[in-house]
Amino acid sequence: MDMGTVWRGRRAKALLIVGGVLVCAVSLASARQQPRHPLQLTGEDWRQLSPKEKEVYLSGFVAGAAAEQVRAVATRAGKAADSGAVSSGAIETLRSHAALHYRFAPSVYAAQLDDYYWWTDRRVVPILDVMITINKAMLQQQFDGNP
């Protein structure tokens, strides 16, 4: 084998290795850029959000929870197909009777989440789990006076 052949071989190998690394890097980058399911967001994600993003996230959370609550109520009443029973009007009825499960303002939840995730070892806990816990505690307080 002459040196030119050897050199071409090593060059090809190097190119292959570099190419492989580049492909991996691109793949990883793509993986990071792929949006994750909201249920997977944790305290680390929460702390990356701007205040506006936090507000939007929580507004969506509260609205979604309200919609699901109304749907569940309608289903239990056998009215799941009734567009009136599953509607913003139905949500407003629950809200006006202080019957929404997630009834507090986004700013309330935001302040609680900010404090909760101040603890470094809590930042792996999914936001959803913390929201459930926070909300349960606040609702419980209204009934028995225990914070």
Add this chain to the structure above:
Amino acid sequence: MRITRLIAFGTGALLLTTATTQGQERVQTIKRSQQAPTVTAVTSQMLMNARNERNNWLMFGRDYTNQRWSPLSQINTSNVKNLHVAWMYQTRISRLGTFETSPVVVNGIMFLTTPYNTAMAVDARTGRELWRYEHKLGTQIFCCGPANRGVAASGKSVFMGTLDAHLVSLDAQTGKVNWDVQVADPEAGYSLTMAPLPIDSTVIIGISGGEYGIRGFVRAYNVSDGKERWTFYTIPDKGWEGQFAEASPEGDNLNRNIAAEKAAMAQYADAWQHGGGGMWGTPSYDPDSKMLYFVVGNPSPDLDGSVRPGDNLYTDAIVAIDATTGQYKWHYQQVPHDVWDLDATSPTVLVTLKNGTKAVAEAGKTGYVYVLDAKTGKRIRRSQEFARHENYFAQPTAEGTRMLPGANGGSEWSSTAVNPKLGYMYVLNLEQPMHYITHSAPLQVGQLWLGSAFKAVPGERQYGNLVAIDLNTGKQAWNVETEQPMMGGALATAGNLVFTGEGDGHFDAFDARSGKLLWSFQAGAGCNAPPVSYQLDGKQYIAVACGGNFQLGYPLGDAVMVFALPSSGGGTGQSSK
């Protein structure tokens, strides 16, 4: 036979008559006065002259100075040992909570509130209930246990703030609702716990909810119809970042990363909109200057300062505004950019120092009494510490930094009292060493908002103190250690006494000059409310709510205890003039 029957009948009738007569002689009817006292209209003049109203306790702090100083001396150091229970009232509420009401007494009628916003009127001579109003609470969330600190009285009405952020005006004679206004949205974290303050034709109240991302404010309403008169926001819309102070006004290093905070300003430019700044304590007021003085609570979020860069004005501050317009006058921020929950919570007190200077004094969670010039807010002095300090303003570590004061202070919401003749302020403190750590214990449901960055140091004793601070020198005059951390309030009287209660149920009287314990009574539940004193028919009474404190775990109850000397006078003493 007929005659026999007649004789028998007659004898029987005679016997029955005799028996009945003898029974009537034995029966005694216990008659108690059933006539309810008539409500006296509380005029502006009465409120301005409240300091000299010997019979009454017309507002939260007795008069506009908030000194909780009674001019009554029938009960004094020589006879307080004979104090006994004159009567006791039990509220019979179904839900107990932190019982912090400071009774208001107007010409024989005592007005009270309970933690879940029942208001009642009670005959101040006998304890007989005259009426009650039960507020139907809507959505509410609250920090630190449900509580309510009392009513305001103006005209023939009394006013109460509620946990669901309503201000209610009640007819003082009947308890019927005059008007009911929603002050703010309780679902956004707003709540009312303080006793309102009546000034002329307005009633003033400040909002709570600093743990929930509110924007705090104090507001004046018309007494007559509940219309808003003015609002002052405790979180300004411009300038809340302040000067990025690296130290407290007295020079204590705050250990801040100013560069990081400034770098974060753009990202958190709107943080002020949910900056916190609730009001826990009833303001003091100077009718001469028309200035209102109050304290502002913690910023929000309570622990995470990274999302609220800057000094976070006017949290943790003493603030002065014009009481007729709500216009800002000055502020003194005790802890810029607080991340330790050492906010200002004990009510301000107006005093006149020996050199004639009008001053505002306040006992901080920081463990110091601040004495400021009432006109300018300039610091006259910061007292000698009334609570110990260790690693003051330290940053948390993974291992835990032991810090004093702990998250409850210093002085918590407890009302102080002042003896103007001695120049002493009587301060209730908590000695609770805590670890300030970055890593939490496993999550405990329901404890997210108790400033849980602090953990009690295992095995270390907690206790309290009643401390007399000489406002003219800043030095401690005397210091009495108590078995438990103190929370509630103090009362000072012209009988040279200081009354206060403890969490284990003791209600105590101390010599105001020396701190010597002169009398103590075990009430059966924590006496964690500010006591008051009033006079009726020449007899002085001391009243205090003994219903415990949820936050500190003191036994809960629902009793209001009222004490007096025995009718014979109980020894030497002066009759009240």
